[in-house]
Amino acid sequence: xxLFEYQGKRFFARYGMPVSAGEIAFTVDEAVAAAERLGTPxxxxxxxxxxxxxxxxxxxxxxxxxxxxxxxxxxLGLDIRGHVVGRVWIEKASDIAEEYYASxxxxxxxxxxxxxxxxxxxxxxxxxxxxxxxxIAKVWVDPVDGLDADTAREWVAAARLPxxxxxxxxxxxxxxxxxxxxGDADLVEINPLILTPDGRVHVLDAKVTLDxxxxxxxxxxxxxxxxxxxxxxxxxxxxxxxxxxxxxGSVGVIANGAGLAMSTVDVVNQxxxxxxxxxxxxxxxxxxxxxxxxxxxxxxxxxRCIFINIFGGITRGEEVANxxxxxxxxxxxxxxxxxxxxxxxxxxxxxxLQPHLSDTLRMAPTMLDAARTAVALADEEVDSGxxxxx
Amino acid sequence: xxxxxxxxxxxxxxxxxxxxxxxxxxxxxxxxxxVVAGTNPRKAGTDVDGVPVFATVxxxxxxxxxxxxxxxxxxxxxxxxxxxxxxxxxxxxxxxxxxxxxxxxxxxxxxxxxDHPGVRLLGPxxxxxxxxxxxxxxITAGHIALPGGPVGIVSRSGTLTYQALYELKEKGIGxxxxxxxxxxxxxxxxxxxxxxxxxADPETKAVMMIGEIGGSAEEEAAEFIAERMTKPVSxxxxxxxxxxxxxxxxxxxxVSGGRGTAAAKMEALSAAGVRVGLNPTEAGELxxxxxxxxx
Numbered sequence: 233x234x235l236f237e238y239q240g241k242r243f244f245a246r247y248g249m250p251v252s253a254g255e256i257a258f259t260v261d262e263a264v265a266a267a268e269r270l271g272t273p274x275x276x277x278x279x280x281x282x283x284x285x286x287x288x289x290x291x292x293x294x295x296x297x298x299x300x301x302x303x304x305x306x307x308l309g310l311d312i313r314g315h316v317v318g319r320v321w322i323e324k325a326s327d328i329a330e331e332y333y334a335s336x337x338x339x340x341x342x343x344x345x346x347x348x349x350x351x352x353x354x355x356x357x358x359x360x361x362x363x364x365x366x367x368i369a370k371v372w373v374d375p376v377d378g379l380d381a382d383t384a385r386e387w388v389a390a391a392r393l394p395x396x397x398x399x400x401x402x403x404x405x406x407x408x409x410x411x412x413x414x415g416d417a418d419l420v421e422i423n424p425l426i427l428t429p430d431g432r433v434h435v436l437d438a439k440v441t442l443d444x445x446x447x448x449x450x451x452x453x454x455x456x457x458x459x460x461x462x463x464x465x466x467x468x469x470x471x472x473x474x475x476x477x478x479x480x481g482s483v484g485v486i487a488n489g490a491g492l493a494m495s496t497v498d499v500v501n502q503x504x505x506x507x508x509x510x511x512x513x514x515x516x517x518x519x520x521x522x523x524x525x526x527x528x529x530x531x532x533x534x535x536r537c538i539f540i541n542i543f544g545g546i547t548r549g550e551e552v553a554n555x556x557x558x559x560x561x562x563x564x565x566x567x568x569x570x571x572x573x574x575x576x577x578x579x580x581x582x583x584x585l586q587p588h589l590s591d592t593l594r595m596a597p598t599m600l601d602a603a604r605t606a607v608a609l610a611d612e613e614v615d616s617g618x619x620x621x622x
Numbered sequence: 623x624x625x626x627x628x629x630x631x632x633x634x635x636x637x638x639x640x641x642x643x644x645x646x647x648x649x650x651x652x653x654x655x656x657v658v659a660g661t662n663p664r665k666a667g668t669d670v671d672g673v674p675v676f677a678t679v680x681x682x683x684x685x686x687x688x689x690x691x692x693x694x695x696x697x698x699x700x701x702x703x704x705x706x707x708x709x710x711x712x713x714x715x716x717x718x719x720x721x722x723x724x725x726x727x728x729x730x731x732x733x734x735x736x737d738h739p740g741v742r743l744l745g746p747x748x749x750x751x752x753x754x755x756x757x758x759x760x761i762t763a764g765h766i767a768l769p770g771g772p773v774g775i776v777s778r779s780g781t782l783t784y785q786a787l788y789e790l791k792e793k794g795i796g797x798x799x800x801x802x803x804x805x806x807x808x809x810x811x812x813x814x815x816x817x818x819x820x821x822a823d824p825e826t827k828a829v830m831m832i833g834e835i836g837g838s839a840e841e842e843a844a845e846f847i848a849e850r851m852t853k854p855v856s857x858x859x860x861x862x863x864x865x866x867x868x869x870x871x872x873x874x875x876x877v878s879g880g881r882g883t884a885a886a887k888m889e890a891l892s893a894a895g896v897r898v899g900l901n902p903t904e905a906g907e908l909x910x911x912x913x914x915x916x917x
Contacts, residue, residue: 338724340807340837343731375729376736416723446723448698477868490805491779491834494860494870498884499901501863510870545763545784546649575788576763599903 233442233456236279238321240438244420247411249404251435254323263304266322267297273325276303280315281461283356288312293325315461326436331424332393333357334405336373336412345373345412349391349405353424367391379409400433401425416446465509465532472524474511481506482610484529484538484567486522488513488547496541499599505607508535518551519558526563536613538569539606541599549573549581557588568592568609572602624753624799625774625819625826626714626742627690631757634659634682634712636703637694638670646694646718646761647673653764655757658686679710690714692750692759697721700746704730708738716759717745717810727808734810743810749780749802752787762787762800770796772827772916773909776816778805778834779860782902786830786858789906795913798826805834813843821851828854828912830905831896833887835861835870840887848894854912855896858905859884 235243241251255266256279267274278290285291290312292303300322310317331354339346352360352367360367369391373379384402393401404425412420421439428434447453462470469476475490479497483505487493493512500507509529513521522540529538542552552573560569569592573581585595594609596602633650637643638660648671651657659682660670666677676682679691691707693700693716700722707715727746734741744751750760755769766784768791775790775797777783783802790797801816803809813831820826829851833840840859847855862884864870888898897912899905 338728338807340839341842343728343808345728374732375725376732413725416725418724443723443725445697445721446725449723477865477870479865487781489779489781490870491777491782491832491860492785494779494834494864495782495785495858495902497864498860498862502900507863510864510868543781543785543788545766545781546646546761575784576766599901 233444233453233460234281235438235440235442235456236281236319236459237277237438238279239456239459240440241435243415243440244408244411244435244438247407247414249407249411249435250432251438252323252326254321256319257304257322258319260301260304260308263320263322264297264301267294267300270322270324272296272300274300274322275325276300276307277321277323278307278310278312278317279319279321280312280317282313282315285312290317326426326434327429328424328426328436329429330394330397330427332397332401332426333360333423334401334408334425335419335421335423336409336417337419339372342372345375345409347371347373347379347387347405347409349387351391351393357423373409375413378413379406381406394427396431397427397433404433404435416443416450417441418443465528468531469511469528472528474513474521474525474528476528477510479507479509480534481508482534482536483606484508484532484535485541486511486513486525486529486538487541488543492541492543496539496599496603499603500539500607503600503603503607505603505610508532519555519562522555522559523562526559526565530563530565530567535567537567537606537610538565539602540569540571541602542571542573542575544573544575544577544581547576549575549577549579550584553581553584557584560588560593567613568594570594570596570602570606570609572596572599624756625816625823626744626799626801627751627753627757627759629756631690631714631759632656632658632686632688633690633692633759634661634679634686634688635692635694636661636679636707638662638673639665639675640694643694644670649764650692650758650760653758654755655759658682658688679707679712683711688712690716690759693717693719695719697723701726701730704743705733708734708741713741715741715743715810716748716750717743718748718750718760719745720747722746722806724807727806731808731810742815744801745804745810747806748804748809749783751799751801753799754797760802762802766791767800768794768796771798771825772796772913774798774816774820774823774826774829775800775832776813776820776829777802777832778839779832782832782858782860785902786832786906789903790830790909793906793910795910798823807837813839814846817843817846817851821853826853827916828856828909830909831855831857832902832905833857833859835859835864835884835887836882838882841890844890844894844896847891847896856899856905856908856912857891857896858899858902859887859891862900
């Protein structure tokens with residue numbers, strides 16, 4: 233789960249980290265009212281789940297309330313890399329002497345937490361890593377030990393932060409680590425972490441990604457679920473509890489198991505088609521789940537053909553086949569369907585599907601055959617679609 | 623021969639009294655696995671289909687001589703369940719449960735390494751392990767696997783593991799052991815652990831490996847194969863066309879910052895001499911070629 237900057241700052245504040253006072257605004261009037269309460273100068277910052285806000289004109293300094301009105305009008309509704317700005321964060325402006333970078337994430341290779349700290353903040357870490365890798369001081373923290381003050385101090389020294397920033401940064405890094413671990417974050421990033429002219433170390437931005445597997449011990453995380461960026465199809469799938477990722481093509485994909493679903497998307501591409509989605513219905517493949525999956529795919533206007541790819545493991549072929557037949561009776565499908573059913577009791581399952589087969593419900597023996605058929609049908613549908621009056 | 627488990631492996635099921643534990647515990651027992659005990663602190667002294675239930679893994683080990691555990695406990699309890707199993711005296715722990723927080727997994731990995739270096743954890747979020755004809759721990763459908771070898775299988779994906787077993791069975795090729803390591807960010811057992819064990823197992827003559835996008839486990843495996851493996855390997859990596867930044871179902875299956883792409887993984891594996899298929903069927907066919915060349 234990705235947090236907006238303001239959510240991230242509130243999250244950090246809970247762990248004692250110094251962030252600027254601010255308010256969230258959904259309209260220009262709210263932005264102006266917030267600035268009046270906070271007192272100018274303020275920053276007007278677009279809240280989107282993507283980087284590059286500054287370059288896109290999504291972050292502006294406002295010296296006066298009139299400036300806030302001007303900037304909020306321009307930023308609300310702005311399209312930043314496909315993300316339309318629906319809310320702006322108004323916060324007290326800070327004087328900046330220096331900018332640093334700090335983050336924690338999991339190093340899957342080392343199986344430890346990786347902390348990165350740099351005296352060259354304000355630009356993306358990928359850019360620093362590419363242009364000046366020595367400017368990033370790294371520390372690997374064993375989750376059993378945690379991060380103690382001595383290690384944090386050595387780490388700050390390795391990053392060559394100026395003396396004035398050492399104490400404040402050591403404290404913030406320990407708080408950041410606690411927020412990362414206790415908050416079950418996949419990523420916590422401060423960029424920039426700033427030193428003010430009067431010698432305070434302060435958190436000026438917040439990027440936080442939380443582990444959605446941890447919600448059972450963080451009741452308040454459900455609120456973040458509502459602010460995730462999803463398209464209409466993803467929202468519909470999410471509401472049905474389906475693992476769905478929207479793609480750009482015309483072949484709707486339904487498979488059981490994440491690996492098989494990924495593999496199905498790959499095979500559709502390999503035979504020259506373009507998948508409309510990734511959709512994993514899990515192991516069971518019963519009628520309810522199958523019907524929900526078909527509804528989601530059927531509502532995608534780009535879909536011209538549906539490829540159902542099921543491998544029966546513990547779930548037997550006849551159960552899967554009965555589920556498909558029942559689901560098809562419940563959902564009115566606009567596109568032709570190609571089914572590949574294999575694995576446990578596949579023969580029995582195919583026998584159940586046999587009497588239902590037609591031009592719009594086909595079966596193919598292998599994944600590749602099914603993918604070829606599905607792609608050919610999707611292409612035909614596109615051709616006939618173009619020929620008719622829409 | 624097999625790796626990690628064999629006909630002598632005695633398994634205690636943590637969560638045997640739950641619906642999943644009961645169902646798969648029964649299937650595993652029907653397959654021939656020595657299902658010797660279950661645990662549930664509130665139901666000690668009872669039994670599930672004749673399998674005795676104990677309060678703790680330690681009690682179960684003492685009473686039955688269990689050497690392995692299989693965990694069907696819901697995600698919030700997995701961390702404690704794994705530690706209980708390790709402290710209780712089993713050598714091999716299979717955690718089937720999905721949805722375990724990454725921080726729990728990272729802690730478990732490092733804590734086991736430090737305090738219980740002789741204990742192996744498989745999973746969490748994995749289908750388990752099967753040595754066809756000898757032992758099946760977890761949720762793999764036993765009949766889709768042909769016993770006898772000569773192929774060992776290691777896979778990050780559940781359904782693709784079944785697909786691999788099935789492809790080989792259709793070709794009349796048996797399997798020594800099939801290990802599903804799971805697709806989470808910090809699995810207890812890695813590709814390399816399995817490759818190392820297969821390399822040492824005299825009955826395994828070749829290895830089939832199924833990877834996924836995300837992380838760098840396949841690249842590390844490729845390095846190991848190039849330096850240490852004498853046995854031939856075929857591989858498939860799922861997610862060639864996955865868009866960056868989108869999680870494809872598994873917690874681990876994501877391409878981020880240009881790292882973890884299927885293309886890079888396939889390239890690394892090819893460079894290590896692995897025969898890489900573009901889909902599971904092709905990987906199966908490549909394995910059939912390898913087996914035909916073995917004699």
